[in-house]
Amino acid sequence: MNLLDPLYLILASILIIGYWLVPRIWRLWYLSIGSGLILSFFSWISAIMLVIISILTLIALRFPANRLIHGLWGIIILILIFIAYRALPSNNIIILIGLAFYLLKAIHFLMENYKGHLGKISTDMLFAYLMFFPSLLIGPIHRYKEFQSDWQRQTFDKSIISLALERLIWGYAKLVILADYLFNRKIMNFITTIEADYPRLAEYLLSLQYGFHLYFSFSGATDIAIALALMLGFRLNENFNNPFLSTNIAEFWRRWHISLSDWCRSYIYQPVASLTRNHQLAIVATMIGIGLWHELSFRYLLWGGYHALGLVVYYKFTNSFGQTIENYYKDRVIMLWIIKIISVLITFNFVILGFEITRSQDIIQNYQRLIFGG
Structure with a gap:
């Protein structure tokens, strides 16, 4: 499924128009079936897997006598499916679109149901939530209660559609102009021209190019998802908030891939911290x-x-020192701004240098080029 494929927008438009035309009583099933059909146009095996995951989640919910055991059993099955798929010799053999996102939504659903936070659950609402097509490809990982609240109060609003169209255009501008044209072509061409003469600089610029290309690609795709969801009357959470302007690494992870960070905070960090009473171990696990x-x-x-x-x-x-520094410079506005700028630069470069680890398979060679220039 490619967001730049005209077929994607055509199918999305048909689904959105039809959604507002069908009677409200059928809209959730219409949304589920339509989302599955759109996915099947690009990958029928992905659509089948999405339906299977949705059915497994529904089955796990139908055993209220012991929600913990059945909820955990459902979660284990979902995790095993994810690990088995990711462990394939080559993901090009079987491409399961959106698996990493709707599995997390299913686990969220089971966990919140076990905690008793969901109340009465209808089958059509469950399927519509898990199979919601705007967030299938790249998120955000929205929460069920928010999705349910949007459904209960939604009405057709022309002004909302106008805002959604603006967000849609901005998302495609990020993908086409910034991510593809600027960073994937122009910046890459520039790096290629200086690579032989300035290997260290070229290596650093490659990390910059990689990081900004990722950011504009993912945030652009998120804008498109938010816009399409808004046209259906649902508000997805923001997923990026100028992460490269963060003053520290904790702030960066509150601004970068926000929905994933929130999910991991709820279902990895908090359980580990609660069980071990060890903040640092919980951070590492997360x-x-x-x-x-x-x-x-x-x-x-x-x-x-x-x-x-x-x-x-x-x-x-x-x-150890944060409060002391803040108190010492609290009346010196210029120094506070200098510290903030330095903090942003340190955090930015920490993140960018981290991309050297994931940018290619040869990690050691990447850092050798960056440090020694050859």
């Missing part, structure tokens, strides 16, 4: 989880560990 969610590989395991180390060091430094 960042390792985020890394392996992206890819089951050593480089993403290392990348998760890299960010975990950064977070642990940041919290230790803040606990």
